[in-house]
Amino acid sequence: MEPRAAKLTDFAAFDHTGLPYxxxxxxxxxxxxxxxxxxxxxxxxxxxxxxxxxFLALLRPVLDEAGAAGxxxxxxxxxxxxxxxxxxxxxxxxxxxxxxPDDASGRS
Numbered sequence: 001m002e003p004r005a006a007k008l009t010d011f012a013a014f015d016h017t018g019l020p021y022x023x024x025x026x027x028x029x030x031x032x033x034x035x036x037x038x039x040x041x042x043x044x045x046x047x048x049x050x051x052x053x054x055f056l057a058l059l060r061p062v063l064d065e066a067g068a069a070g071x072x073x074x075x076x077x078x079x080x081x082x083x084x085x086x087x088x089x090x091x092x093x094x095x096x097x098x099x100x101p102d103d104a105s106g107r108s
Contacts (some may be wrong), residue, residue: 053070
């Protein structure tokens with residue numbers, strides 16, 4: 001890959017990570033944690049660390065054994081996880097930000 005294209009790819013990947021990762025988690029911690037939002041945020045960070053560690057531990061044998069083909073498999077797995085994250089964030093933010101009527105039939 002050309003160095004300029006690699007830099008643009010890196011920028012896009014890192015730039016688009018912050019909003020879907022930090023903002024919904026911060027909103028969740030503040031809204032549902034109340035005065036304990038810092039503790040909720042810390043627990044969420046621990047869960048994210050464990051999930052990342054498991055993901056990397058599962059991919060390491062693939063990368064070690066397969067060489068360049070392993071990196072292709074890693075990028076495919078990362079793309080699949082990213083798409084799942086987009087879907088989950090969409091559902092989460094829709095439910096968090098949009099007001100729900102108390103009664104679906106419209107009666108008071």
